[in-house]
Amino acid sequence: MPDQLLYGIEVMINGLMAGVLYALVALGFVLIFKASGIFNYAQGVLALFAALTLVGLQQGQVPFAHLINAIFGTEIHHFGWELPAIVAIVLTMGVMVLLAIVIEKFILKHLVNQEPIILFMATIGLAYFLEGFGDIMWGSDIKTLDVGLPQGGSIWIEEKTAALGGDGFYGFFIDRLDIVAALVAALLVISLTLFSQFSKQGRALRAVADDHQAALSVGISLRFIWVLVWSIAGFVALVAGIMWGAKSGVQFSLSLIALKALPVLMLGGFTSIPGAIVGGLIIGVGEKLFEFTIGPMVGGATENWFAYVLALVFLVFRPQGLFGEKIIERV
């Protein structure tokens, strides 16, 4: 095979892997949108917050150390212990559930029956709040997250594929972390599907997604469902935070993955879990291939906007996205 084609394939595979990571974030959006009709802009910041909390707990940082030092003139920063990764993950999950309860109690409860745009704004406010809160709690310096996931290119794949090309080709470079991420994402989607299809709470969740009032009238507690769904979204955010954090460090830019997930959502449809996955893969492959082929001609860095323009053009032909529910409008 010619090398150029092989490089193209390598770019495509890496695009697929990146797409899985986008899909992970998009999944959190879809879950909340389906269950409560809220377009949750804070999902990216949730991922950042989860990752920050995880690192902080794991390394035994003192929360609000910077603030305490500024007020009382002390010099504290660490408790001096290190937790094993699994304990830290469980504790972080606890924090995310707590956060879900707080969000329900202080924000959502008061905004029942408001227009979607108002709820959307509230989640942007929440995003700002959490961003500042996370920074003040754990500090804004870049942190490395290490929960024992494999890192670096897979030598095995490189050796196996090197024979395909000529002398200048050294095999496909695929990050082992991406492979783990793909597996985790697959596992997550399967378990979420099983949960929503076969468990009692999952059915209640789908009922709420279908019709709030009908669900209320058969005795489903809306408030519990909202806490539940925000907890699940927090869990998905935690997984996404771990993956992205391990890949590029825990820092502010982590919250910008929300912006990456938006075109994925548009492409796949806001209400479809398979849509989020397929959309993620299309966007991942599309933007990598575009950058690889057209990018050098127009100055590069096309990844910033390609996904949006692709989604925009696509939506003009299919306004509800790939798998979204058909939009029926009545007067």
Next chain:
Amino acid sequence: MLYREAGDFKTSYVEDGQTFPIRFDRWRYYAVLAVAFGVIPFVINDYWASAVFVPFLIYAIAAIGLNILTGYCGQVSLGTGGFMAVGAYSCYKLMTAFPEISILIHVLGAGVITAAVGVLFGLPSLRIKGFYLAVATLAAQFFLVWLFNKVPWFYNYSASGQISAPERTVLGVAVTGPNTEAWAKYMVCLVFVVALAWVARNLTRGTVGRSWMAIRDMDIAAEIIGVNPLKAKLTAFAVSSFFVGVAGALFFSVYLGAVEVGEAFGIQKSFLVLFMVIIGGLGSIFGSFAGAAFLVLLPVLLKNTLVGGFGWPTDLTAHLELIIVGALIIFFLIAEPHGLAQLWRIGKEKLRLWPFPH
């Protein structure tokens, strides 16, 4: 006692249809204008101009622009930063290409160019609605910023990739460039604000404005009663982008003087203007001013109290500012989803009956 219709007789249709039907309101409006034109320019200094007044006026223009699109026509846009960049860069290109023409014309020209770009990105709104549209406008935001970063023609091949405003004068007084005095900056922005707010107010209560509001309330029903959605949506995009473009042009040429596109017109700017509109009140010109004033003053206030008053480190204050802005947005949405303008409206209703509410 002062604030009521009683005794204020209207004897012609023109009087009946005026913007401020209550006499007290009219006088208040004239008083505000008199202070803005007659007092502030003489007492303003550099700090007040660059920290409070000039950004407030410029953001007020941008907020009115976005309010026309989002508040009056119901099309949520997250591309404001990108459109402001179009205004800034077209103003820069016009300023450097035609140095003999007045800067005021250039700013208006920048608005017209932005309007054209806005219409282009508004075209999908005929098919895409709601959140899908909001996300679609992000395409404009990212694409435009990328374009201005990558195509050297837009920044005249300058080595730094920045654009910086050359000195231009109006009536012999420098209004752009490093030698501009505080009052000159303030006056230029003020003139634009007053003129554009007047235009916006009159557009929104005329035929065009009513067709926008019909589209906002329910586009299918509006279409059935004979509102042309193509015309209404595209005019909303055009007018809105014109305002935003003028704001961007002023932001670059008068306020900052030199900008780097990703920094000055990034996605954060889009959200900031959107917050102004939401906190101020959707579908209200006064709300745009109130929202802009609130979000311009808040950081200044926080900074002065926390850094100046308590001596906290600045990074901590920056984080705290995020927390407070976020919490305030949520608080406002819960307490009064229709924004400061609604509080103002309620206040006026109360004033009419004061001091005998029964």
